[in-house]
Amino acid sequence: MTLSMYQASVPVFERALSNLLHVLKKGEAHAKAKGVTDEVLLGTRLIPDMLPLTKQVQIACDMAARGAARLAGVEPASFEDNETTLEQLYARIEKVIAYVKGFTPAQIDGSETRAIELKMRSGELKFTGQEYLLTFVVPNLYFHCTTTYVILREAGADLGKTDFIAGSQQ
Structure with missing residues (x-):
């Protein structure tokens, strides 16, 4: 049996974001126990030239949402970057x-060769659907989920590998 583009995308995105939610909630519990406000926690960075926690979560969400939409050949939904609290x-x-989860296998399967073009600050990037998923979306999604985890871990949250990998499935 072969792995479909749908199987390699939507369930992977859903699990990564569900685990991100779990990690963020554990980070919140630690912050509250230490008297750290949402504002301080959400502005935390690993180093000065890296994006803060809020932006890491926003980008992880954007990777999953835009990735699924582009693989399905539809215009991605737009999400405002205006969150200022953990609840948001x-x-x-x-x-x-x-x-x-609203995307179906029929929308995404067969997208391996779909042409996907992104306009970036550094120029235009061109991919096939499979290249886009495997070399752009998945690595970026996990980079920003991992960075969120590391920011929270560095802040002292009681997080381990199973929180990142198994998250709410524990």
Whole structure:
């Protein structure tokens, strides 16, 4: 049996975002126990030239939402980057999970050769659907989920590998 583009995308995106939600909630519990406000936690960075926690979560969500939409050949939904509380970030993650789960195998399977072009600050990137999924979306999604995890871990949250990998499935 072969792995379909749908199987390699939507369930992967859903699980990564569900685990991100789990990690973020554990980070919140730690922050509250230490008297750290949402504002401080959401502005936390690993180093000065990296994006803060809020932006890491927003980008992870965007990777999943835009990835699924582009593979399906539809215009991606737009999500405002206006979250200032953990509750708002949770709502965004949940909204994106629902959005991604709304795509069907019929919409995404067969997208391996679909032409996908992205206009970036550095220029235009051109992919086939499979290249886009495997070399752009999945690595970016996991980079930003991992960075969120590491920011929270560095802040002292009681997180381990199973939180990142198994998350709410534990």
